[in-house]
Amino acid sequence: MTSLDELAAGLRTALGADRVVSDRVELRTYECDGLAHYKVTPGLVVLPRDAAECARTVAGCVAAGVPFVARGSGTGLSGGALPHADGVLIVTAKMRDILEVAPADERAVVQPGVINLQVSRAAAAHGYYYAPDPSSQQICSIGGNVAENSGGAHCLKYGFTTNHVLGAEIVTPDGDLVELGGRAPDTPGYDLLGAFVGSEGTLGIATRVTVRLTRLPESVRTLLAAFATTDAAGAATSAIIAAGVVPAAVEMMDALAIEAAEAAVACGYPPGAGAVLIVELDGPAAEVAAQFAQVTALCEANGATELRIAADDAERALFWKGRKSAFAAVGRISPDYIVQDGVIPRTALPEVLHRIGEVASAHGVRVANVFHAGDGNLHPLVLFDAATDGEAERAEEVSGAIIDLCIEYGGSITGEHGVGTDKAKYMPRMFTDDDLVTMQLLRCAFDPAGLANPGKIFPTPRLCGEVPRRHSAADAPAAAEIF
Amino acid sequence: MRWQPAGTDDHVAGVPARFVAAPASTEEASEVLRAAAAEDLAVVVRGGGTKLGWGPPPRRLDLIVDTHRLTGVVEHAAGDLITVLRAGTRLSDLDFGSQQLALDSPLPGATVGGSVAVNVSGPRRMLYGTARDLLIGITVVRPGGTVAHSGGKVVKNVAGYDLGKLFTGSYGTLGLITECAFRLHPVPPARAVVTRTVPTAGVGALLAAVRDEQIVPSAVEVDRPPEGEVTVAVLVEGTAEGVRDRAARLEKVLGGQSGDLPSWWGAYPWQPGGTGLKLTAALSKVPDLVEAAGETGIRGSAGTGVLYAPVTGDVPRIVERLRAEAVRAGGHAVVLTAPAEVGQAVDMWGPVPGLDLMRRVKDQFDPGHHFAPGRFVGGI
Ligand SMILES: Cc1cc2nc3c(=O)[nH]c(=O)nc-3n(C[C@H](O)[C@H](O)[C@H](O)COP(=O)(O)OP(=O)(O)OC[C@H]3O[C@@H](n4cnc5c(N)ncnc54)[C@H](O)[C@@H]3O)c2cc1C
Ligand SMILES: Cc1cc2nc3c(=O)[nH]c(=O)nc-3n(C[C@H](O)[C@H](O)[C@H](O)COP(=O)(O)OP(=O)(O)OC[C@H]3O[C@@H](n4cnc5c(N)ncnc54)[C@H](O)[C@@H]3O)c2cc1C
Numbered sequence: 001m002t003s004l005d006e007l008a009a010g011l012r013t014a015l016g017a018d019r020v021v022s023d024r025v026e027l028r029t030y031e032c033d034g035l036a037h038y039k040v041t042p043g044l045v046v047l048p049r050d051a052a053e054c055a056r057t058v059a060g061c062v063a064a065g066v067p068f069v070a071r072g073s074g075t076g077l078s079g080g081a082l083p084h085a086d087g088v089l090i091v092t093a094k095m096r097d098i099l100e101v102a103p104a105d106e107r108a109v110v111q112p113g114v115i116n117l118q119v120s121r122a123a124a125a126h127g128y129y130y131a132p133d134p135s136s137q138q139i140c141s142i143g144g145n146v147a148e149n150s151g152g153a154h155c156l157k158y159g160f161t162t163n164h165v166l167g168a169e170i171v172t173p174d175g176d177l178v179e180l181g182g183r184a185p186d187t188p189g190y191d192l193l194g195a196f197v198g199s200e201g202t203l204g205i206a207t208r209v210t211v212r213l214t215r216l217p218e219s220v221r222t223l224l225a226a227f228a229t230t231d232a233a234g235a236a237t238s239a240i241i242a243a244g245v246v247p248a249a250v251e252m253m254d255a256l257a258i259e260a261a262e263a264a265v266a267c268g269y270p271p272g273a274g275a276v277l278i279v280e281l282d283g284p285a286a287e288v289a290a291q292f293a294q295v296t297a298l299c300e301a302n303g304a305t306e307l308r309i310a311a312d313d314a315e316r317a318l319f320w321k322g323r324k325s326a327f328a329a330v331g332r333i334s335p336d337y338i339v340q341d342g343v344i345p346r347t348a349l350p351e352v353l354h355r356i357g358e359v360a361s362a363h364g365v366r367v368a369n370v371f372h373a374g375d376g377n378l379h380p381l382v383l384f385d386a387a388t389d390g391e392a393e394r395a396e397e398v399s400g401a402i403i404d405l406c407i408e409y410g411g412s413i414t415g416e417h418g419v420g421t422d423k424a425k426y427m428p429r430m431f432t433d434d435d436l437v438t439m440q441l442l443r444c445a446f447d448p449a450g451l452a453n454p455g456k457i458f459p460t461p462r463l464c465g466e467v468p469r470r471h472s473a474a475d476a477p478a479a480a481e482i483f
Numbered sequence: 484m485r486w487q488p489a490g491t492d493d494h495v496a497g498v499p500a501r502f503v504a505a506p507a508s509t510e511e512a513s514e515v516l517r518a519a520a521a522e523d524l525a526v527v528v529r530g531g532g533t534k535l536g537w538g539p540p541p542r543r544l545d546l547i548v549d550t551h552r553l554t555g556v557v558e559h560a561a562g563d564l565i566t567v568l569r570a571g572t573r574l575s576d577l578d579f580g581s582q583q584l585a586l587d588s589p590l591p592g593a594t595v596g597g598s599v600a601v602n603v604s605g606p607r608r609m610l611y612g613t614a615r616d617l618l619i620g621i622t623v624v625r626p627g628g629t630v631a632h633s634g635g636k637v638v639k640n641v642a643g644y645d646l647g648k649l650f651t652g653s654y655g656t657l658g659l660i661t662e663c664a665f666r667l668h669p670v671p672p673a674r675a676v677v678t679r680t681v682p683t684a685g686v687g688a689l690l691a692a693v694r695d696e697q698i699v700p701s702a703v704e705v706d707r708p709p710e711g712e713v714t715v716a717v718l719v720e721g722t723a724e725g726v727r728d729r730a731a732r733l734e735k736v737l738g739g740q741s742g743d744l745p746s747w748w749g750a751y752p753w754q755p756g757g758t759g760l761k762l763t764a765a766l767s768k769v770p771d772l773v774e775a776a777g778e779t780g781i782r783g784s785a786g787t788g789v790l791y792a793p794v795t796g797d798v799p800r801i802v803e804r805l806r807a808e809a810v811r812a813g814g815h816a817v818v819l820t821a822p823a824e825v826g827q828a829v830d831m832w833g834p835v836p837g838l839d840l841m842r843r844v845k846d847q848f849d850p851g852h853h854f855a856p857g858r859f860v861g862g863i
Contacts, residue, residue, distance in 0.1 A: 102765075104691065104766065105765045105766045105813075106766055107766075127695070149645070155639065156638075159616065160639070160641075162648070163612060163616050178837050179837060180836070180837055182836070183765045183813035184763035184765055184788050184812070184813050184814030185613075185787055185788060186602065186604075186613075186652075186763055186815075187763075187815060188833065189832075189836075189841050189860040190653055190657075190844055191615060191649060191652055192837055192841065192844070194645060194648025195648050197645070197648075198641050198644070215694070215697055215699070216697065217697060218698075241562065241564065242561070242562065244581060244669030244671070244672070245669070246668070284697060284698050284699055284721075284729050286724050286727070286728035287722055287724075287725030287726075287728075289724070289725075290725050291725075343637045343639050344637065345560060345562075345563040345565075345636065346562060347560065347562035347563050375637070376563070376637055411635070412637055412639070412640035412641075413642050414640070414641050415639040415640060415641065416639065419641075419642055427642065427643065430642055431632065431642075434629050434630060435632050435633065437629075438629065438631035439633065439643050439644040441844075441847040441848055442644050442844065443644075445844040445846070445847045446840065446843075457644075
């Protein structure tokens with residue numbers, strides 16, 4: 001009997017047989033997350049119902065010395081929830097209770113498997129919502145959001161998950177349950193919660209999360225502006241920011257992305273546009289009215305060829321429909337594509353978009369751009385046809401070159417999808433060895449045995465207490481060889 | 484770059500230092516800390532020194548690393564709404580024109596590094612968040628001299644661990660902060676403050692009424708002096724038109740008047756050299772804390788649940804009582820500052836969850852416990 005078999009038997013007794021999956025066929029359903037080109041069948045899947053079961057599972061992994069990986073809804077796009085063949089995948093799908101909605105405290109307490117949008121739905125009756133809104137909000141889990149520090153179209157104004165999480169109960173990689181933060185702000189001591197958010201499941205598993213609820217805005221106004229070029233749309237974005245307006249969202253799509261969206265959902269964007277901007281303002285009615293007039297004038301002054309103002313919620317939804325479906329829509333105009341996620345300083349947008357265009361045409365592939373213009377978070381969609389010889393490789397090169405551009409312009413290799421398995425290799429281009437070793441100190445404090453989601457984020461994990469050294473390719477985690 | 488012998492003013496919470504060093508760059512700071520480690524020196528970092536007395540005295544002290552030469556704006560990218568600042572830069576010296584670093588103006592002399600190291604906050608944290616929320620990148624020198632960065636210069640960035648959060652509020656116990664990158668905000672063209680003074684029993688209803696409005700205040704402050712009633716003051720900022728409308732609505736909701744910022748705005752309610760307590764609570768329990776403060780007096784951000792109280796008289800007893808109230812309210816009570824004899828008589832930090840993990844973090848970053856030993860929670 002292997003240690004995994006023993007572990008499975010122990011967990012079946014402790015948690016019940018229905019919590020433990022070891023059937024090969026069933027295990028296959030968990031072999032990847034949203035990034036399907038990395039696949040590993042997990043050794044074992046466990047579906048705990050509560051924190052105690054989760055802690056029991058981790059403790060079992062520690063005793064058996066096997067790695068464990070947390071999985072929420074599996075929508076991650078960087079292979080963060082990629083399992084280990086000889087490890088345990090801990091899935092939070094049965095931890096979906098909203099434990100408390102307390103509008104008077106502007107807080108909600110939820111289990112980690114709760115779907116992002118459900119929190120807003122539960123809060124809406126009280127006049128509140130949960131501000132971080134990743135485009136995947138209908139399916140992604142709060143635990144996954146915490147692990148990825150997810151953001152959405154509205155984080156330009158409202159910030160990311162880290163600005164909206166007040167407390168969490170976690171299972172440490174030792175199997176202990178620990179409270180980080182709380183119901184009130186500024187818990188004394190180190191801000192371990194702040195360090196945990198965005199740690200991609202490498203510092204433990206969140207089993208209960210206290211989130212901040214935000215009062216619903218009194219007024220929301222949305223503008224769709226068409227421009228001849230992405231440069232003009234970029235200039236309008238800069239002008240809005242320079243005027244001291246912080247919109248709730250500024251989203252841009254280029255001609256190719258518009259074409260894809262039209263083909264898929266017929267959103268009726270202005271025909272022939274080289275770029276469109278969606279600008280949304282929200283807040284107190286008089287405030288929004290004043291700023292909306294200003295934003296409209298600025299778009300006009302910067303060469304907008306057409307301006308549409310959403311008259312009602314239905315029209316507003318139509319504006320967003322094109323944007324929100326853009327990722328999937330690209331499937332209509334290309335058999336395959338890579339979704340890249342990188343960040344540049346907003347002011348570098350025009351230059352970087354030109355250079356992306358150059359790289360793409362030099363490699364003979366097309367790139368559709370749809371992104372959060374307000375905060376410089378690019379989501380280039382690199383289109384290719386895997387059936388054409390060499391095209392997948394060329395698309396991969398373009399995708400990598402875009403990340404290099406982000407680094408060159410002082411940006412980041414990821415703005416919201418995380419490092420995961422996919423981008424670990426880029427970390428040394430953005431950070432020095434000393435930076436990475438320093439981050440590992442935190443890892444070693446939480447996870448001395450290195451069992452929590454090993455092989456993610458850091459290209460060359462080291463054993464805690466070991467003198468840092470360069471690892472050879474042979475040491476690379478199994479996942480790195482799959483790709 | 485080495486150190487000088489210490490002068491008579493070079494002490495921390497009453498503990499004299501032997502040496503002082505004032506590096507002017509991250510590289511110099513790295514050299515100093517490398518040499519300090521080689522000689523097994525215990526180090527405390529000094530910024531403006533405005534609150535060096537916060538926290539218990541260091542268990543041991545050899546070297547003060549002073550940041551007064553480590554100053555200047557490294558970068559202000561107006562179009563990107565970000566800035567990079569050296570840690571010794573005084574907040575009061577910053578001028579970004581039509582933009583602002585939205586940390587409330589603390590005592591004159593407070594530095595960027597010091598403000599991050601103790602995570603101070605003022606009234607407008609309600610809208611803008613605290614240093615932890617505004618900080619997007621950090622450069623630190625670890626005990627031993629290793630230079631490390633985390634985050635960067637773009638607001639949206641999730642590559643690697645967010646060490647900036649870890650260093651924010653760490654009271655100089657994990658290393659020396661040398662540079663900080665922050666997101667900036669536009670300076671709003673207009674603002675208004677609406678105030679209303681009521682008996683303590685009326686505070687809860689007023690705060691709930693403000694919460695119910697959709698006017699997005701920048702701050703909701705309360706002030707209860709030792710004698711008398713409670714004043715609620717609400718700040719709104721924005722366009723001239725928007726602010727006019729929101730202030731009018733607030734006047735109605737509060738039954739109050741628009742006017743200037745009250746004189747107590749953003750100031751701690753204790754006398755210099757006195758004992759000051761920071762109390763936190765879940766929002767709905769803020770009125771309970773205001774009530775419980777009784778003759779002690781209390782002031783602070785009712786909009787976020789972070790309040791400050793001066794403590795005089797039988798300090799240990801009052802701290803214990805207020806701490807129990809704060810815990811009942813879902814929060815904590817920390818003695819921020821106290822005269823030495825009082826500091827010894829009370830538990831300044833109170834109970835801290837997750838202490839074991841915190842000790843492990845300290846052990847990793849500062850294995851020899853050279854940085855501000857004994858100044859932080861649990862004797863860290
Ligand atoms: C169409 C689409 C659009 C998207 N848009 C956005 C967007 O706008 N913004 C954005 O930020 N992301 C976006 N994403 C990425 C993804 O949805 C987010 O990263 C999301 O937070 C992942 O949540 P999940 O529950 O699916 O996590 P999973 O994919 O299951 O896991 C993600 C990571 O979190 C860890 N994890 C999961 N649960 C826990 C837990 N309880 N404790 C500790 N670690 C845990 C996993 O180990 C893994 O490393 C998008 C994805 C898709 C497919
Ligand atoms: C609205 C508001 C009102 C305030 N009112 C008052 C008041 O009335 N009275 C009052 O006393 N204070 C007040 N403060 C707090 C005061 O401003 C802070 O204590 C100050 O910001 C600390 O900065 P400093 O440079 O003086 O730090 P110091 O006092 O020099 O140091 C503070 C701590 O930070 C550490 N430290 C300093 N620099 C670094 C660095 N570069 N790297 C690592 N660690 C470092 C030190 O070791 C020490 O533990 C107020 C703050 C705010 C926001």
